[in-house]
Amino acid sequence: MVSQVVQSGAAESATDLPLLSLRGISKRFGAVQALASVDFDVYRSQVVALVGDNGAGKSTLIKIISGAEKPDEGRIEVEQRSVSIHQPDDASKLGIATVYQDLALCENLDVVANLHLGREVTLPALGPLGWMNGTSMERAARELLRGLGVNIPEVRRAVAVLSGGQRQSIAVARTLLGNTKVILLDEPTAALGVAQTHQVLALISELRERGLGVVLVSHNLGNVFAVADRAVVLFLGRNNGVFDDLSRISQEEIVAAITGVDSKSHNSSLEADSQGTARRRRG
Numbered sequence: 443m444v445s446q447v448v449q450s451g452a453a454e455s456a457t458d459l460p461l462l463s464l465r466g467i468s469k470r471f472g473a474v475q476a477l478a479s480v481d482f483d484v485y486r487s488q489v490v491a492l493v494g495d496n497g498a499g500k501s502t503l504i505k506i507i508s509g510a511e512k513p514d515e516g517r518i519e520v521e522q523r524s525v526s527i528h529q530p531d532d533a534s535k536l537g538i539a540t541v542y543q544d545l546a547l548c549e550n551l552d553v554v555a556n557l558h559l560g561r562e563v564t565l566p567a568l569g570p571l572g573w574m575n576g577t578s579m580e581r582a583a584r585e586l587l588r589g590l591g592v593n594i595p596e597v598r599r600a601v602a603v604l605s606g607g608q609r610q611s612i613a614v615a616r617t618l619l620g621n622t623k624v625i626l627l628d629e630p631t632a633a634l635g636v637a638q639t640h641q642v643l644a645l646i647s648e649l650r651e652r653g654l655g656v657v658l659v660s661h662n663l664g665n666v667f668a669v670a671d672r673a674v675v676l677f678l679g680r681n682n683g684v685f686d687d688l689s690r691i692s693q694e695e696i697v698a699a700i701t702g703v704d705s706k707s708h709n710s711s712l713e714a715d716s717q718g719t720a721r722r723r724r725g
């Protein structure tokens with residue numbers, strides 16, 4: 443048995459219940475069964491890695507949670523309440539924020555403007571005319587970045603001139619200006635160098651410290667082991683293992699699940715998870 447399914451004798455406290463739960467999620471694109479009855483849980487103050495080979499269904503699952511794709515089957519619960527996510531706006535209202543690889547930053551705008559895009563601070567006294575209050579936006583931007591430990595000395599520079607790590611950090615920081623509870627990061631370090639990757643991983647740890655549930659999609663198992671508490675493996679669109687305590691397993695065990703070796707034992711451990719017997723462990 444490879445998976446670290448941890449039995450808990452203690453009564454379940456609110457923080458042990460998942461913040462976000464997916465059950466039986468299926469999605470087909472024509473002849474391709476991208477997801478087949480997938481279960482997935484995200485807990486507060488925890489980084490869960492979603493791993494699997496190319497085409498395993500990771501991005502499709504992220505898109506379903508973020509409202510960019512609709513599942514054919516399955517149900518989604520946020521804080522034990524059944525929810526419908528038909529479009530990205532539904533996910534935002536539920537406190538679910540997504541940072542895709544292409545980031546969707548406005549290159550020609552500065553850091554402050556990118557952080558506040560779509561929710562500019564206005565002076566209410568001016569009524570419908572509004573008024574972008576540059577000073578308070580700049581102050582809020584500086585405080586947000588400083589609080590997250592993100593080092594961007596000049597917030598009035600266009601993001602086009604910033605490094606990949608700084609840009610990724612801005613895309614993540616921006617989601618925190620809302621009421622974000624769950625943040626979905628699809629390959630946040632894929633295009634980054636060593637130092638920039640380090641900066642983004644530190645930011646992910648900070649999100650966990652703030653109580654968020656963080657979903658990290660990554661092919662880089664070094665990064666997964668550096669920052670994630672749990673890992674959920676997809677193989678050909680199906681669950682193929684839940685590792686509840688990454689500090690107790692080796693990379694080889696995850697690689698076996700990713701490549702479909704010994705899939706029988708992984709699936710049997712998953713049954714235990716679906717029945718609710720798996721418990722959260724902080725790494």
Ligand SMILES: Nc1ncnc2c1ncn2[C@@H]1O[C@H](COP(=O)(O)OP(=O)(O)OP(=O)(O)O)[C@@H](O)[C@H]1O
Pocket residue numbers: 471472474475476494495496497498499500501502503
């Ligand atoms: N819009 C779409 N139309 C048709 N097929 C799709 C679509 N989106 C995804 N697929 C297919 O669904 C499967 C899962 O794709 P998905 O992008 O979720 O994989 P992934 O795990 O994110 O892979 P990668 O690691 O390469 O990013 C693949 O076979 C892919 O070709």
Ligand SMILES: [Mg+2]
Pocket residue numbers: 500501502
């Ligand atoms: Mg993908």
